[in-house]
Amino acid sequence: MPELPEVETIRRGIEPHVLGRRIGRVVVRDPRLRWPVQPDLPARLAGRRIEQAARRAKYLVLHLDNGDRLLIHLGMSGRIWVLDPTVAPIKHDHVDIELDSGQLLRFHDPRRFGAVLLWSAGEPHHELLRHLGPEPFDPAFHGDYLFELSRGRSAAVKNFVMDGNVVVGAGNIYAAESLFRAAIRPTRAAGKVTRAEYVELASRIREVLNEAIVRGGTTLRDFAGATGELGYFQQELYVYGREGEPCRRCGTGIRRKVIGQRSSFYCTRCQR
Incomplete structure (x- = not known):
């Protein structure tokens, strides 16, 4: 989607x-x-x-x-x-x-x-937006915020950052790519990720999303922009959709694992 x-x-x-x-x-x-x-x-x-x-x-x-x-x-x-x-x-x-x-x-x-x-103008908050987390480019989103919110959570870190109540915009593709760049395995418990790692992850989420915006998004199936143009960020994916292919950094075969009913892709050597 x-x-x-x-x-x-x-x-x-x-x-x-x-x-x-x-x-x-x-x-x-x-x-x-x-x-x-x-x-x-x-x-x-x-x-x-x-x-x-x-x-x-x-x-x-x-x-x-x-x-x-x-x-x-x-x-x-x-x-x-x-x-x-x-x-x-x-x-x-x-x-x-x-x-x-x-x-x-x-x-x-x-x-x-x-x-x-x-x-309507008379509604200060819309029900569909009321519980959304901060935007990834908002100053309120940073590593310390993720670290504090994640304490005690046993859910996989990938599910944690994909939760729209935590931060908006880190969908399946972009969460996988951000975790790869941050060298964090998506299966790790959110509560076990360190503060320093969350500082890196927050930076990588912003980086990945910004690059995807510049390139017009990721064309998977039938996405097209307002005037019909196709995005091409998919040409730069490191892990998403690359099961069995060599990691672009170390050559290890990319693994796929279902986490929270979504396919997750990662490198067992680059991500810990």
């Missing part, structure tokens, strides 16, 4: 097309998403101007001129495209948001696990 770098890539892709633009007609073809589209969404969006295109975790957040915000989540297979209105909709094109520029935003979601929801 799209992770933080992919969503940030999309945010950057749509930003120049939506900033300052006023919303015209909104077409909802199928409201039956994981969180159903509100029936009054078209009426409440019409005429509003988009003042900011932001991101929180894996949610796109469009700030409107009346204080409302539009939350967009891509679920497992969702996409949002900037298109000319003459482009005919295809199957699973659920929502169109027409702009006064003559373009439109089109939300496409085959599995319907995503969301297009209005967040």
